[in-house]
Amino acid sequence: MFLILKSERKQIIVDRLSQDNFVTLDALVDMLGTSESTVRRDLDELENEKKLKRVHGGAERAHSLQEELSNLQKSIKNVQEKAAIAQKAGSLIEEADVIFIDAGTTTELLLQYLQQKELTVVTNSIHHASKLVENDVKTLVIGGFVKNVTDASIGRFAIEQIHQLNFDKAFIGMNGVDESYFTTPDIEEAAVKKAIMDNADQVFVLADASKLDQTSFVKVDRLEKGGLITNRSNSPLVEQIKKKTKVIEV
Incomplete structure (x- = not known):
């Protein structure tokens, strides 16, 4: 089984959010082929780096101060x-x-x-x-x-x-x-x-x-x-x- 490095996993998550704005925890587990606990740790690190925001059931893209949706x-x-x-x-x-x-x-x-x-x-x-x-x-x-x-x-x-x-x-x-x-x-x-x-x-x-x-x-x-x-x-x-x-x- 091909192992994805942490840095690669985190970049994949960020790339996915840049496309879809939101991603579920289950989808990331399937996409990355790793455990839920590992994905949770990756999300926690990315949130601490202000690259995303954790929400119930997954994560959403971090928003800029002046960003406003229609x-x-x-x-x-x-x-x-x-x-x-x-x-x-x-x-x-x-x-x-x-x-x-x-x-x-x-x-x-x-x-x-x-x-x-x-x-x-x-x-x-x-x-x-x-x-x-x-x-x-x-x-x-x-x-x-x-x-x-x-x-x-x-x-x-x-x-x-x-x-x-x-x-x-x-x-x-x-x-x-x-x-x-x-x-x-x-x-x-x-x-x-x-x-x-x-x-x-x-x-x-x-x-x-x-x-x-x-x-x-x-x-x-x-x-x-x-x-x-x-x-x-x-x-x-x-x-x-x-x-x-x-x-x-x-």
Whole structure:
């Protein structure tokens, strides 16, 4: 049996992730023809070298601080987890609430749970607004420059409008949640998210577990400024976050 050296195994793993972004542990065991324990050690070393991120069942490619997936790319990732998070968020909304729903794929799933009477929804997503109007929900759209990747209205004009309003609750997507901050790759979008959080009585960040222990380029706000709704995971970071803010696991 041909033995693959450790350095070769690790390079094969990195090459696979550069192509597919994610690979399962089982697939690596089959591909490398070695034991699960050996593959786990290789993955641990590569994570320490910041060449990948360990996730449940395998590993994913390490992301740069400014990397941002399109809405289409995001929409096919962790769909079941996002749906459960959105459903839980929907249960927190009460009749006659004025809420802000941020642009994003997880927040989009929240739209189907808006059955409350006399609800007013403010959003910075044209896509969200269209769906809300179709569902006969009272809707206010924030204007500004539309960012193609995320469908979010951004810029000074958007921020000025948000500062004129108050919200009972805000539901916001986020790219990264680390031990201290909510983060996102884009400076202008971060400023919009910060304005939303500043003008809401209650803030809920909707982020599936793949966003935990991830850090993006721009700090939006400290963890204390918003509760976190996420799916259950083995991440030790969750316990640290619970010391700073409310965490709802679904």
